[in-house]
Amino acid sequence: MSKYKITKNIKYPVKALNKFIIKNITFTRSNLIANEKELIDNILKDFRLSVTALNTYLDCPYKFKLNNLYRIPTAKKPYFSFGTAVHKALEKFHKKYQSENQLPPKRYLLDQFKSALTQELLTTDELKERLLQGKRFLNKYFDLHQPDLKPALYIEKFFGTSSSPLVLDNIFLTGKIDRIDIIRSKNKTVKVIDYKTGKKKTRGQIEGATADQNGALKRQLIFYKLLVSLDPTFPHKVAQAELDFIQSPKETGKSGKEVFHITNKDVQELKTVIKKSYKKIKNYQFNRTVDHAICHRCEFKNHCWPTGTPQTQKQN
Numbered sequence: 001m002s003k004y005k006i007t008k009n010i011k012y013p014v015k016a017l018n019k020f021i022i023k024n025i026t027f028t029r030s031n032l033i034a035n036e037k038e039l040i041d042n043i044l045k046d047f048r049l050s051v052t053a054l055n056t057y058l059d060c061p062y063k064f065k066l067n068n069l070y071r072i073p074t075a076k077k078p079y080f081s082f083g084t085a086v087h088k089a090l091e092k093f094h095k096k097y098q099s100e101n102q103l104p105p106k107r108y109l110l111d112q113f114k115s116a117l118t119q120e121l122l123t124t125d126e127l128k129e130r131l132l133q134g135k136r137f138l139n140k141y142f143d144l145h146q147p148d149l150k151p152a153l154y155i156e157k158f159f160g161t162s163s164s165p166l167v168l169d170n171i172f173l174t175g176k177i178d179r180i181d182i183i184r185s186k187n188k189t190v191k192v193i194d195y196k197t198g199k200k201k202t203r204g205q206i207e208g209a210t211a212d213q214n215g216a217l218k219r220q221l222i223f224y225k226l227l228v229s230l231d232p233t234f235p236h237k238v239a240q241a242e243l244d245f246i247q248s249p250k251e252t253g254k255s256g257k258e259v260f261h262i263t264n265k266d267v268q269e270l271k272t273v274i275k276k277s278y279k280k281i282k283n284y285q286f287n288r289t290v291d292h293a294i295c296h297r298c299e300f301k302n303h304c305w306p307t308g309t310p311q312t313q314k315q316n
């Protein structure tokens with residue numbers, strides 16, 4: 001194992017970096033300390049911005065610093081393990097469908113889910129509960145969507161890898177799209193699809209038009225269109241973008257697919273958000289959020305608020 005942490009460009013050995021974080025950052029909580037700018041500059045040399053990282057920065061710049069730049073490890077919550085297993089099962093299922101050009105049986109999907117979930121770090125009770133939950137969701141999901149499932153064009157497609165970088169004004173972008181389906185071969189149009197394992201959201205929530213949401217989900221779809229448009233090796237154009245809420249068929253008896261047409265204006269606006277955010281990152285702007293609703297569900301809340309997370313939703 002390398003004695004250097006995170007990237008080859010970081011000049012800090014693991015021990016020194018950990019000591020640095022534990023002794024200094026833990027106690028400063030948001031102010032930059034001596035040598036920290038140098039550390040951040042080194043990390044940013046190899047940094048590729050994903051939409052998840054961008055959304056984290058927009059939620060809380062300080063969380064972005066801890067999570068996306070320093071990659072401070074946190075315990076994986078059981079629902080994340082569940083989400084990972086559902087994604088893995090659908091990936092395996094669609095890969096088989098794609099390679100054999102024949103719809104695999106439902107049993108195959110359920111078996112892949114079980115196999116993926118058992119590889120996650122869960123207690124016996126959590127494993128039992130999540131196995132049952134996943135079986136119920138995927139059972140109904142398969143039954144409802146079986147008639148319209150087609151072999152995918154791409155499954156788990158990466159954009160912005162080190163061998164094929166995607167750059168927006170010196171900002172390296174990256175992302176992985178769960179599935180890409182062809183819409184029309186003739187004009188090379190595709191639909192990008194992202195699976196969601198949480199509760200179904202309304203279109204208003206997805207677009208950030210409600211008080212409880214900030215548009216992170218729609219931003220994700222716009223980001224995917226941007227990635228595709230920046231990749232000169234990808235011959236298709238995004239005509240549709242879909243969020244597929246897997247638990248909806250079980251919970252409501254209806255499809256959980258929400259399809260959007262992403263406009264060029266959407267993409268232009270996102271480019272502005274990316275550039276502004278990245279400029280702030282380069283200028284070491286990592287203030288803690290004042291929206292404490294975010295803190296309540298944050299992995300770093302005990303670090304930021306050792307005496308308890310503030311109850312007020314927003315502060316000026």
Ligand code: SF4
Pocket residue numbers: 060062063288289294295296298299300301302304305
């Ligand atoms: S607890 Fe709040 S302030 Fe601290 S990193 Fe998380 S979201 Fe940011």
